[in-house]
Amino acid sequence: MDERHDVFIVGLNTDKHEAYACKRDKEIVRVAQGVYFRAGVDVDALFEQYGIRLAKYFFRSAALTHSTAWFRKPVGGRIFVGGDYPYKKVVAPYGGDCLIVQSMVHPKLDDVRMYQVVTFEDPLGSFEMHCATPEMTLIHLMDATKKNVEKHLPETEMEKMFQQLQEKYGSKSAALAELETIAQVADKTNEFERLLKHFFSQRRRS
Structure with missing residues (x-):
């Protein structure tokens, strides 16, 4: 070989x-x-380096979501993707704890407000995979789940993401309006409401 x-x-x-x-x-x-x-x-090192390619190989119609979409690499031995059905793919169970976790989000991959095509590189070369936009990632992070804590982002990273969106759209209100529109199209209005409450509660505590 x-x-x-x-x-x-x-x-x-x-x-x-x-x-x-x-x-x-x-x-x-x-x-x-x-x-x-x-x-x-080392299994963990290989998964860190090639994990996104493996996610593309196993879930060809899915997109990177949650923390993986933001960091664009495995987090804690986990890669999160969104597709049409829930599934967990175990990689190298003999030598590590590596999982590719697919959530059922029915991604609208042709909507550039929600998903973008990103080029990745590893020692095998370059390849492309759909990745949730920061807008869609913020909405996904409000999924009502306590499983897979690696899905979530530290508060500082969420603040950084929201700050980017405010700069992109010109103001906080404009960013929230766009997030609400995307949430409605994605059938994620409950998640948008949680997002509003989340940021409101964070600012009230600070």
Whole structure:
């Protein structure tokens, strides 16, 4: 196998026959369907480096969401995507705690207010994946869930995101108006109401 790489994906930089032979010879380890890591290489480090590509490979019609959309990299061994059904994809259960978690958000990928195409790069090259915009990310962060705490962002990051939107739209009221419009189109009005309450309560405490 190509000595330059530590991750092998069937259909990209290996085929099933080569992968089978190298797995038999214990050169590589199967970490998920169609994906292999070089034996002896740190699983968490590989997931950190190649995780977004794996999310694209396994969830081709999904978009990065929540904290992953903001940081554009795994957070705490987790990658969050939005698609048409909920699903958890375990990667390399033998050597780490790495998950790609898909939430059911029915993303409108053709609406540039909600999702944008982002180019990523890793040692295998460049690739594109849809990513929630800061507007959509703020709305997603108000999902009513206590699971997967890695989905959420520290308050300082949420403030930074909202500040960017105020600069983009020219004022706080204009940013909130656009967020409300997007929430209505995305059928996320409850999340928008939580967002208003969240920022109001934060400012009242400060």
